[in-house]
Amino acid sequence: MYRSKIAGIGYYVPERVVTNDDLSKVMDTTDEWIQERTGIRERRYGQKHHETTSSMGAKAARIACERAGIEPSEIDFIIFATLSPDYYFPGCGVLMQRELGITESEAGALDIRNQCSGFIYALSIADQFVKCGTYKNVLVVGAEMHSMGLDFSTRGRNVTVIFGDGAGAAVIQRSENESRGILTTKLHADGTYAEKLAFINPGAHGGYHMDHLDEKVDYGYPPADTYGEIFITPKMMEEGMTYPNMEGQFVFKLAVTKFPEVIREALQEQGLQTSDISMLIPHQANLRISQMIQRQLGLKDDQVWNNIQKFGNTTAASVPIALCEAWEAGKIKEGDLVCLAAFGSGFTWASALIRW
Ligand code: COA
Numbered sequence: 001m002y003r004s005k006i007a008g009i010g011y012y013v014p015e016r017v018v019t020n021d022d023l024s025k026v027m028d029t030t031d032e033w034i035q036e037r038t039g040i041r042e043r044r045y046g047q048k049h050h051e052t053t054s055s056m057g058a059k060a061a062r063i064a065c066e067r068a069g070i071e072p073s074e075i076d077f078i079i080f081a082t083l084s085p086d087y088y089f090p091g092c093g094v095l096m097q098r099e100l101g102i103t104e105s106e107a108g109a110l111d112i113r114n115q116c117s118g119f120i121y122a123l124s125i126a127d128q129f130v131k132c133g134t135y136k137n138v139l140v141v142g143a144e145m146h147s148m149g150l151d152f153s154t155r156g157r158n159v160t161v162i163f164g165d166g167a168g169a170a171v172i173q174r175s176e177n178e179s180r181g182i183l184t185t186k187l188h189a190d191g192t193y194a195e196k197l198a199f200i201n202p203g204a205h206g207g208y209h210m211d212h213l214d215e216k217v218d219y220g221y222p223p224a225d226t227y228g229e230i231f232i233t234p235k236m237m238e239e240g241m242t243y244p245n246m247e248g249q250f251v252f253k254l255a256v257t258k259f260p261e262v263i264r265e266a267l268q269e270q271g272l273q274t275s276d277i278s279m280l281i282p283h284q285a286n287l288r289i290s291q292m293i294q295r296q297l298g299l300k301d302d303q304v305w306n307n308i309q310k311f312g313n314t315t316a317a318s319v320p321i322a323l324c325e326a327w328e329a330g331k332i333k334e335g336d337l338v339c340l341a342a343f344g345s346g347f348t349w350a351s352a353l354i355r356w
Helices: 022-023 031-038 053-068 092-099 115-131 152-162 191-196 208-212 234-238 248-269 287-299 314-328
Strands: 005-014 015-019 044-046 077-081 108-112 140-146 167-176 181-189 280-282 336-345 350-354
Touching: 005 053, 005 077, 005 115, 015 022, 031 152, 031 287, 031 350, 053 092, 053 167, 053 336, 077 115, 092 108, 092 140, 092 191, 108 115, 108 208, 115 167, 115 181, 115 336, 115 350, 140 314, 167 181, 167 314, 181 287, 191 208, 191 248, 248 287, 248 336, 248 350, 280 287, 280 314, 314 336
Parallel strands: 077 108, 077 140, 280 336
Antiparallel strands: 005 167, 015 044, 140 167, 181 350, 336 350
16 A cells, blocks of 8 residues: 655635625625624635636646646546536536546546535545555545525525635645655545535435425425426526525534544544644634634644635635645645544535645
């Protein structure tokens, strides 16, 4: 077995800045409410018709490849994590491959649907492939274009104000130094509460999971013996059922338990302590969540990277964007112990320990 490492990282966020005040012009919300509850001041939105999840992913990927000292054509395998894909299918992996102009290599492309934990899940898969010697250069991308699928009326305010667009990427390669690189990854899931944070329609569920909803919903499906109108019904469109929903407080309470748990699990396996962490990169879900994790782990302000204030929650992109920003700011140096951690829809949660 080899050890793998992050050989290059990059991120891209769209130019357009959307402040809390901008949102308060289209829905009943305030800068004060958003900052107080989430820490978010502004987020970025991609340019419709000119940018997509896969195109932003490609921009981040090019930077990561350059920093890893490889051409995109040298990538052996692509892993793309997103919950806001350009198409229902095919996935963003192949679209980004085309965008990067590397279809000739016919490198495999895998899409990951693990929402906020998506990047760490993707990193873990890349780690296995590189450790086993299957692939030399694996490109891991987390990207989101949330702004295309949010409810900008007051009905959607509890979700919409939180999310932003962006992309982060990393090239995973074999580490020449056995003691450096990805030490471990821990992945978990519990589908019991799948609907507590979900984007249910359009989908092929046909009302099947109704027992798991707190309230029965009439999706407006035609009689069971007719075909069609299964993914999306006129009623869903008319009544705004085609947006993400979230039980914020429920998610919050689980997040502040699972984050420290999965971080400690990774540390314990490696015989390390929380005090050994040089930099914690938590998924940027809510500044209050990050601060609670920081307190629980006894970390100082300069040991935790937060950028939710500027970018909001970019789901699968949030960990690689934050990691890249911290690295660019010179806050991650050779030999540092970097911990990545995420929790989100599914529920899924994950951590990774990297000796940089
Ligand atoms: N602006 C103003 N008021 C808002 C609002 C907004 N954007 N969104 C919700 N509200 C209102 C609600 O309608 C509610 O009003 P009511 O008391 O009159 O019914 C009130 O604010 C409190 O809502 P609540 O949902 O209880 O607020 P909260 O303190 O739990 O904060 C979240 C909401 C979403 C910020 C918070 O629960 C959270 O961050 N949860 C975790 C979410 C998360 O991490 N998601 C991603 C997972 S990775």
